[in-house]
Amino acid sequence: MKVYIPIVAIILVFILGFIIRFHQLGDAPAGLYIDEAALGYNAFSIFKTGMDEFGKPWPLVFRSVGDFKAPVYTYLIVPLIPFFDLSMFTARLPSAIFSVLTLPLLYFLISMLTDKYKIQLSLMAALLLALSPWHTLFGRTAYESNVALFFYLLGIYLFYWGLKKPYFLFFSAAIFSISILTYHSERIIVPITLGVLFWRFKKQLLLSKRYLILAFLLGVVVLLPSLTILGTPGFLARASGLNIFSHQRQVPAGFIDALETPVAGLINSNLFLSSREFLSLYFSYFSPRYMFDLGDYGPRSSFPELATFYFWQFPFYIIGLFFIFKESSLKELRFLTIALLLITPIPAAITRDPYSTTRALPLVIPQIILISLGVIKVFSFLQPKIRMIGFIILSLVIIHSALHLYSSAFVLNESLRAKEWNWGLEQVAEFSKVSQNIPVIVDNSRGEPYIQLLFFLKYEPYFYQKENFEVPLSQYYTNMERNKNKKIGNITTRTIDFEKDIFVDQYLISDPLAISEGQAKEHALTKVFEVKDSRGEVFFNGFRTNPAEKCRVYPNTKQCL
Amino acid sequence: MKLLSMALILLLWPLSLLFKNGLSEFIHFALPGGFIYLSLILFARKNRCWPLALVPSAFISSGLFLFPPLVALLNLIFISRTKLSLYIFLISLVTIFVGFGSFIPSSIFEDDYQAKQSLIRKGQLYPTVWLARLFQNKPTIYLDKYEFNLAALTDPNNYFFGFHPREIVTNNQNLIKFPFLTIIFFLIGLYYFKENIHWKFIAAVIAALIFNLSLLASFDKYDFILFLPLSLIILTGFDHFTKNMNTLKKIFLGVFLFFGFVEYLQLITRSLMGTL
Numbered sequence: 001m002k003v004y005i006p007i008v009a010i011i012l013v014f015i016l017g018f019i020i021r022f023h024q025l026g027d028a029p030a031g032l033y034i035d036e037a038a039l040g041y042n043a044f045s046i047f048k049t050g051m052d053e054f055g056k057p058w059p060l061v062f063r064s065v066g067d068f069k070a071p072v073y074t075y076l077i078v079p080l081i082p083f084f085d086l087s088m089f090t091a092r093l094p095s096a097i098f099s100v101l102t103l104p105l106l107y108f109l110i111s112m113l114t115d116k117y118k119i120q121l122s123l124m125a126a127l128l129l130a131l132s133p134w135h136t137l138f139g140r141t142a143y144e145s146n147v148a149l150f151f152y153l154l155g156i157y158l159f160y161w162g163l164k165k166p167y168f169l170f171f172s173a174a175i176f177s178i179s180i181l182t183y184h185s186e187r188i189i190v191p192i193t194l195g196v197l198f199w200r201f202k203k204q205l206l207l208s209k210r211y212l213i214l215a216f217l218l219g220v221v222v223l224l225p226s227l228t229i230l231g232t233p234g235f236l237a238r239a240s241g242l243n244i245f246s247h248q249r250q251v252p253a254g255f256i257d258a259l260e261t262p263v264a265g266l267i268n269s270n271l272f273l274s275s276r277e278f279l280s281l282y283f284s285y286f287s288p289r290y291m292f293d294l295g296d297y298g299p300r301s302s303f304p305e306l307a308t309f310y311f312w313q314f315p316f317y318i319i320g321l322f323f324i325f326k327e328s329s330l331k332e333l334r335f336l337t338i339a340l341l342l343i344t345p346i347p348a349a350i351t352r353d354p355y356s357t358t359r360a361l362p363l364v365i366p367q368i369i370l371i372s373l374g375v376i377k378v379f380s381f382l383q384p385k386i387r388m389i390g391f392i393i394l395s396l397v398i399i400h401s402a403l404h405l406y407s408s409a410f411v412l413n414e415s416l417r418a419k420e421w422n423w424g425l426e427q428v429a430e431f432s433k434v435s436q437n438i439p440v441i442v443d444n445s446r447g448e449p450y451i452q453l454l455f456f457l458k459y460e461p462y463f464y465q466k467e468n469f470e471v472p473l474s475q476y477y478t479n480m481e482r483n484k485n486k487k488i489g490n491i492t493t494r495t496i497d498f499e500k501d502i503f504v505d506q507y508l509i510s511d512p513l514a515i516s517e518g519q520a521k522e523h524a525l526t527k528v529f530e531v532k533d534s535r536g537e538v539f540f541n542g543f544r545t546n547p548a549e550k551c552r553v554y555p556n557t558k559q560c561l
Numbered sequence: 562m563k564l565l566s567m568a569l570i571l572l573l574w575p576l577s578l579l580f581k582n583g584l585s586e587f588i589h590f591a592l593p594g595g596f597i598y599l600s601l602i603l604f605a606r607k608n609r610c611w612p613l614a615l616v617p618s619a620f621i622s623s624g625l626f627l628f629p630p631l632v633a634l635l636n637l638i639f640i641s642r643t644k645l646s647l648y649i650f651l652i653s654l655v656t657i658f659v660g661f662g663s664f665i666p667s668s669i670f671e672d673d674y675q676a677k678q679s680l681i682r683k684g685q686l687y688p689t690v691w692l693a694r695l696f697q698n699k700p701t702i703y704l705d706k707y708e709f710n711l712a713a714l715t716d717p718n719n720y721f722f723g724f725h726p727r728e729i730v731t732n733n734q735n736l737i738k739f740p741f742l743t744i745i746f747f748l749i750g751l752y753y754f755k756e757n758i759h760w761k762f763i764a765a766v767i768a769a770l771i772f773n774l775s776l777l778a779s780f781d782k783y784d785f786i787l788f789l790p791l792s793l794i795i796l797t798g799f800d801h802f803t804k805n806m807n808t809l810k811k812i813f814l815g816v817f818l819f820f821g822f823v824e825y826l827q828l829i830t831r832s833l834m835g836t837l
Contacts, residue, residue, distance in 0.1 A: 254827070256827070256830060256831065256834070256836075261830070263826055266823055266826060267823060267826050267827050267830055269823065272820055272823045275820070276722065276741050276820075279722070279741060279742075279744070280718060280721075280722035280725050280741070281725070283717055283718055283721075283722070283744065284718055284725055286717070287712075287716045287717070287718050288711075288712040288715045288716050289709075289712040289713050289716045289718070289719075289724075292708070292712055293708050293709055293712035293713075294709075294712075305696070311708050314712075325752065354725045354728060403692070403695065403696075404696065407687070407692060407695075407696045411686055411687055411688070411692070412683065412686060415686045416683075416686075534686075535686075
């Protein structure tokens with residue numbers, strides 16, 4: 001009977017994680033962010049034509065909106081399209097699947113690495129990960145980092161299996177390579193992790209030298225296509241644009257302007273300022289302010305009123321941190337947790353944004369392990385009679401946390417963050433579908449709505465590729481120029497030109513900033529539709545131009561003469 | 562080199578506070594720290610009345626009215642379970658009676674109209690009343706403020722990086738308190754914390770201060786009282802680091818001195834420019 005309890009428990013945790021990630025999967029968040037739409041539409045384009053939106057056959061990285069997305073997530077969506085069609089659910093499905101699969105993977109990884117508190121720790125970590133706001137958010141949205149985390153963790157798990165059965169090293173190498181192809185952060189943390197693991201187990205690994213070399217070669221083979229574009233601006237786009245050591249766009253933090261003293265060079269030295277900025281960003285990933293109170297400042301990287309962890313987990317985190325360093329009986333789990341704790345924030349720490357939870361997602365694993373360890377240790381200190389009370393209290397706290405997650409993710413997020421999730425473009429697409437014969441201009445001054453329009457219209461990729469040009473295909477990975485004006489049948493996405501557009505019979509669609517009520521009156525525009533959220537906030541307005549009326553009121557206008 | 566490093570570590574926060582706020586404000590916020598130093602001397606001499614030396618700090622800064630009784634309570638529970646400790650705790654409660662009246666308006670419990678309106682607006686978004694009441698209720702206003710302060714006070718970035726280089730925390734001067742590389746000594750000091758002979762004193766004082774300061778509407782400048790206990794932890798770590806110096810440690814110390822020197826230059830420059 002006792003043998004079955006852990007099995008039943010992990011199944012229950014799996015079901016809980018499944019429910020949290022799959023409940024209203026395609027509907028919450030209600031909007032579809034530009035990156036999600038890009039992943040989905042490019043997958044649709046690959047499925048239909050074997051080419052991406054720009055007509056590039058089977059790209060090694062996806063040019064998309066100039067951010068050159070890693071390819072794996074897009075290719076994961078492709079086989080889902082014949083079954084689920086192109087929809088928000090389909091775009092988010094790979095993320096949800098791999099997010100749920102991470103739960104038993106974490107359980108098995110911890111069980112393998114330690115004998116002390118083996119079952120309790122594994123179950124607690126899986127449970128806390130299932131409820132984790134951080135992991136849940138990226139498990140419910142189309143973010144590559146979440147899928148990369150699964151492959152990264154699987155690579156580590158298979159590596160440890162490889163120490164017992166060397167042929168597992170092949171699988172480990174292949175999976176690590178796939179994780180690198182899934183998200184940019186893994187390009188940094190995987191080589192460092194492999195270096196650390198090799199250093200720790202080099203004696204054992206060198207006994208299976210043949211397997212080691214072949215595994216390495218297999219990993220390189222999997223990466224080979226991407227290695228061919230290694231030095232291109234496309235491959236390095238994200239790294240060069242965001243890193244704190246590149247001062248093309250922004251001076252280093254702490255730079256004092258207009259300083260004219262003999263020591264100005266010293267005070268504003270790049271070495272000093274960049275070192276300080278890096279360390280500050282690095283330590284921000286261990287900051288209680290961000291972990292337990294503020295969360296990620298990015299509105300799409302956090303749920304309202306919820307940080308990356310629940311506040312009640314703070315003291316357990318401190319206790320876990322204490323014991324992970326002091327308790328050597330945790331053996332390999334101790335080493336791996338500390339290693340992951342130190343390695344995983346590095347890619348995020350070299351980009352400008354403090355506490356970027358997307359880029360530092362793998363950090364959720366060691367931090368969840370620490371919190372779980374803290375909980376287990378507290379329980380181990382309690383007397384048996386008090387332990388039952390403690391268990392009841394913990395259960396109530398966990399139920400409260402689940403409700404808190406529901407409150408933030410399904411209630412507040414839908415209303416308070418709708419704009420950040422680009423809600424409203426589906427309605428714009430529906431309207432545009434109806435107005436087939438009349439041109440439609442959709443303003444793109446504050447975004448790139450073309451990709452969501454393509455997504456919701458399920459616009460035929462073949463026609464889109466023919467109607468639009470960005471760069472010659474031979475320069476796909478090297479030419480960083482962008483053409484932001486897009487043509488989608490009768491729809492054009494560009495900025496509205498009031499000197500020309502109001503003299504053509506067409507629809508103009510924009511947010512309230514691009515066309516105010518005053519401008520609409522001045523240019524004789526007739527409002528034909530409006531997209532409003534549940535609180536009455538207007539997201540988009542659609543106007544019909546009236547050239548004849550405009551010329552009647554202002555007959556001396558150049559375009560009327 | 563060691564003495565210079567220690568000077569660099571210990572002078573930055575006092576100078577930042579002085580340059581930013583002027584002498585009289587500096588004395589007002591530094592004086593309670595003097596009583597902590599007095600209390601530490603008594604503790605080191607094994608004088609059991611050491612918590613009483615903290616009582617005057619609550620009269621200088623009314624926001625610290627909880628601090629002396631909390632320390633006395635922690636002393637009673639964890640350090641010295643004697644009748645004398647109990648009497649000391651009861652005596653220190655006098656600060657509560659003196660400071661409570663002026664505490665509420667400057668605490669997290671001050672009336673916050675905007676927060677209440679926000680609660681009402683958010684509550685209307687919920688599908689059920691009970692769910693709205695569970696997460697959008699008045700106690701959550703105070704709890705959120707307390708959690709914010711507690712997290713900020715326990716954030717190492719607050720002390721070594723002025724939070725974060727590009728971040729401006731409202732209600733806070735965002736002063737840099739210690740040279741940023743001191744964080745390494747701080748972490749070492751935490752690891753070897755129990756080897757400090759005064760570790761019980763430091764733990765009790767820090768715990769009590771963090772609890773008390775978290776109740777304030779703005780803990781900024783009041784948190785200077787943490788200077789002494791934090792410095793003790795850092796110096797413990799520094800002491801460990803500088804034992805058995807090898808080449809790598811000497812290089813690190815050289816880098817530390819250089820960067821520390823630049824930080825002081827930055828402090829002086831910003832102070833002269835009025836942009837501190």
